[in-house]
Amino acid sequence: MINRHSTTAHAAYHDLQRSLLDASISSMRGTPTRVVRNHKTYWYDSYRIGTDVRKTYIGEETPELLDRLNRLKSLRQDSDDQRKQRTRLIRILRAEGFQGVDAATGSLLSALASAGVFRLGGTVVGTHAFRLYEGVLGVQYRFDEMAQTGDIDIASFEQLSLALDDVVAPPLQQVLGEFSFAPVPSLKGNKIWRWRQTRNDLMVEFLTPSFQEDEGIRPLAALGVDAQSLHHLNYLIADPIKAVVVYRSGVLVQIPRPERFAIHKLIVADRRRKGDDSLKAEKDRLQASFLINVLAEDRPDELWEAYQEARDIGPKWCARLDATLDRLPHIRTTLERLA
Known part of the structure; x- marks a missing residue:
């Protein structure tokens, strides 16, 4: 909601x-x-x-x-x-x-x-x-x-x-x-x-x-x-x-831009895995999820374009995105529905 x-x-x-x-x-x-x-x-x-x-x-x-x-x-x-x-x-x-x-x-x-x-x-x-x-x-x-x-x-x-x-x-x-x-x-x-x-x-x-x-x-x-x-x-x-x-x-x-902020948070969340960084990663995932849910409804084209641009940069970027989305299956589904 x-x-x-x-x-x-x-x-x-x-x-x-x-x-x-x-x-x-x-x-x-x-x-x-x-x-x-x-x-x-x-x-x-x-x-x-x-x-x-x-x-x-x-x-x-x-x-x-x-x-x-x-x-x-x-x-x-x-x-x-x-x-x-x-x-x-x-x-x-x-x-x-x-x-x-x-x-x-x-x-x-x-x-x-x-x-x-x-x-x-x-x-x-x-x-x-x-x-x-x-x-x-x-x-x-x-x-x-x-x-x-x-x-x-x-x-x-x-x-x-x-x-x-x-x-x-x-x-x-x-x-x-x-x-x-x-x-x-x-x-x-x-x-x-x-x-x-x-x-x-x-x-x-x-x-x-x-x-x-x-x-x-x-x-x-x-x-x-x-x-x-x-x-x-x-x-x-x-x-x-x-x-x-x-x-x-x-x-x-x-x-x-909010769509870039959201996708960037998915990427950096995977870089933060230990100690205090793990708490920051949880905040990254929460912020990304919130924005993606809003943007999927209000600005789906901009969100999809930002997501695809990040994935097109290379396999390392894709790996980090996928690692975070494995923890957020509902957000992965939301993004895939934009295609």
Whole structure:
């Protein structure tokens, strides 16, 4: 049985998302500038500071982005009204039972967004991403499905981070320091990819896909941090989507597509077999099962395409998928019925 939010809540969420996307354009300081690199088109906000011309990355060209750029003048004129409207929409979502996030997590995600982390390719992964599918899919979670780790995991592609030719401001070390996070020493010398809050065990970790046999530490130039490289992550964060954190007047972040998140959870669950990892594997299976049941009903084509893409990558991926699905025969049946 899938519990769903009301049509009012679903409409309010998408109005809030649209308003935040509009606001990301209306806050531009200068003139939109088009840049083509490696057969891809990116847009920047170009403005002068003294005699210098600065460029701030806006996003990769899409029809939606072009439409907003074409409406830049009107978006700027309506910005104050839209800010008030976002506050009203948040009140509606809270009244409709949206879970939102705690103040500590919300304020940190807001600060990371303001610094440009999600604008510059950062993607929230893990349980915090799972929570945000509440709004994306318009579904309600039970208490046991909302269980979460305090850790915030942010992933990005190394090459994308290098290609954007822009950096977060202020530096993430400063942002995290203001929230009492200290770098966690690693065996890799001065390469830091994890920060722990000194007053509790909350962690922020940066990740990037591994395209080599080993899972080493790689730089993320745009974010100004190093990241732990992991297998299978490239599949998860390909073509991410925008989502809204229900906090204050809303925070716009980036998360994986729900169908990729679900299939990725099936894969990584098989990698976690011992000790504490076995408990994480159980959570992986629960999250995958929940999303697959929803997506099989609401977005069957996208789910089937994501499943087939993972299987087409190679026999090792198939083996991990099959090992997890052997433990979830009802989910295997659900996926096979999509064919």
